[in-house]
Amino acid sequence: MPPLHRPHKPISSRVVFLAALLLVIAGLAVTEYVVRMAEQRVAQVRTIEATAILAQMRAQLESEINSVLYLSRGLISYVAVQPAYDPDRWRELAAEVAHDSTLVRNIGLAPDNVMRFVYPLEGNEQALGLDYRNTPEQWPAVERAISSGKLNLAGPFELKQGGVGIVARSPVYFMDDGKKRYWGLASIVIDFPRLLEQARVSAHVEGFDIAIRGRDGFGAKGAVFFGLAKVFEDPVVEMTVHFPNGSWIMAARSSPGVSTPVIVIRLAAWLLIMILAGLFLLLFRLYRFAHEQSVSDPLTGLANRRLLLGRAEYLAQLYSRTGQGFALFFVDLNRFKQVNDRFGHHVGDQLLIEAANRLSQSVRQSDTLARNGGDEFILLQPGVNAGDASAIASKLEAMMDRPFMIEGHSLQISASVGCAVFPQDVNNVEAVINLADSRMYERKQEKRARQS
Structure with a gap:
């Protein structure tokens, strides 16, 4: 069996600040040792x-x-x-x-x-x-x-x-x-x-x-x-x-006031340590920013497709050990294009943010909610079987049926949800994604047929 590949997690701020503190302490200790030798x-x-x-x-x-x-x-x-x-x-x-x-x-x-x-x-x-x-x-x-x-x-x-x-x-x-x-x-x-x-x-x-x-x-x-x-x-x-x-x-x-190279060494070393610690923290902030940009959606703050797929792959690899599968829900907003055309992209962006917030209400700590791009969202829920998946899909559609109040406008949209369960429906991640996407498209066509 190939080794498990966990989804990459960013280094926590606590660990980084602890490392920076240790760097400063170690630097000061080395500095004082060198200074003491120089003083002698x-x-x-x-x-x-x-x-x-x-x-x-x-x-x-x-x-x-x-x-x-x-x-x-x-x-x-x-x-x-x-x-x-x-x-x-x-x-x-x-x-x-x-x-x-x-x-x-x-x-x-x-x-x-x-x-x-x-x-x-x-x-x-x-x-x-x-x-x-x-x-x-x-x-x-x-x-x-x-x-x-x-x-x-x-x-x-x-x-x-x-x-x-x-x-x-x-x-x-x-x-x-x-x-x-x-x-x-x-x-x-x-x-x-x-x-x-x-x-x-x-x-x-x-x-x-x-x-x-x-x-x-x-x-x-x-x-x-x-x-x-x-x-x-x-x-x-x-x-x-x-x-x-x-x-x-x-x-x-x-004589009092006579400066020695030791004082200069200490001050220069302290300054260098502070600069290095500052650069260390700056690099961490840049790293966190780059990591967030690579795994999150800049508009809604949700995970992006890349992060969600990594977690789905990891859950699929764990299945042989845990026996626990997962359900994947594709959520597509209906009539979103009309909102953009009528009220502008600014209102459309606010609608996407509110829709993401509403979907987040049904997300557990172990779940992953991601924006797939445009007006599509993907929800990954571990431990959900085929019997529960249909009820969850209906609940997600009902949540989107309620009107949204955006900048004084009452916006009425809906959602089409397609779902696939691993491994009951298919036994690999790519097939689960394709199946959920296909079912979402079928659901969308079904709703259009009703309205016509």
Whole structure:
């Protein structure tokens, strides 16, 4: 037995919208996966970039600071050997240090923690006579230097003589009768803005915000003294700047508002997914429209002859399994041409629509009512035997005998119905159609003979 061929059914809207939803969800999932991979890659690249930027800044800062401290060792060594007050020699040595480094703002010597010598004196007169013990903002750093016996880097802070500086203080000791005694402090003031300039440190570099913390050399525990404190909340990378007996912490983060290719990828992918989903739904609408055009009558909305024949073939194939046949009714409207000629095609079309609606009242869910073209209709009813077919044909004719009201016109027409039953009358679909059509024509001739 050949396989059954079901009449083609259109894909339901629910299935298509579900498929479109799944397409969007799958597309978004793939997009987010790709975006996440891209974000990780971008984060890696940005970390490498930030590390390179901070490494260069750190190297420059350490080099500049340590070079100044190295130059100051000669003056400190001389004072340790010659602790006696010798301003001329101190001035000579200080001039050499200042000449070799543009970062040095001034050099001071404070025997017994009181500033007695400043180079250059011009512009720094206010520093002379400064007693560190009476200067609360500086004394803690001085005290740390004395207690540790090592160089201490303090600041940056506002200088009394104006500007912002970093002060490197070294406690000076000398030998007296074989005993090591405290002499006082040697201090070098480093110009902080110029230090940043020479080290090429900027608050904003190549899409990164830069900040430094660790005032007075306290590292991670120190206050932020350069850049925004928010940089340390979510830094891309942090790096330590080392100098004698202290450190700073540098941090970099991506500047707010800096766009990355990841954002573009996500937006482009979302847009593409929406376009594809829209095209998918559009194609479905076109498919449904084409399918409806191929299986339905555009005027009445009923099935067309093609769809009805497909269903009849399917029922005929099922008969050997179910034992259920079907009846086929040809319905032809009488006096329809006269309506068209008298009232026009517009009224004729409305009449066909009303006739289709009236016939639909006798159609079950399992039946198929189709327009065969012109003023002919075909009704396919499964499970109807020859005994019932005659009564149904009479009922269909009676329905058409009632007047139709179309645009204020009372139109009186009738119908001729021919019927054939599968397989009682004939056992193939084409023969059933031909027989029903032939009986309909005979019925039409019979009615004409009565009227004449």
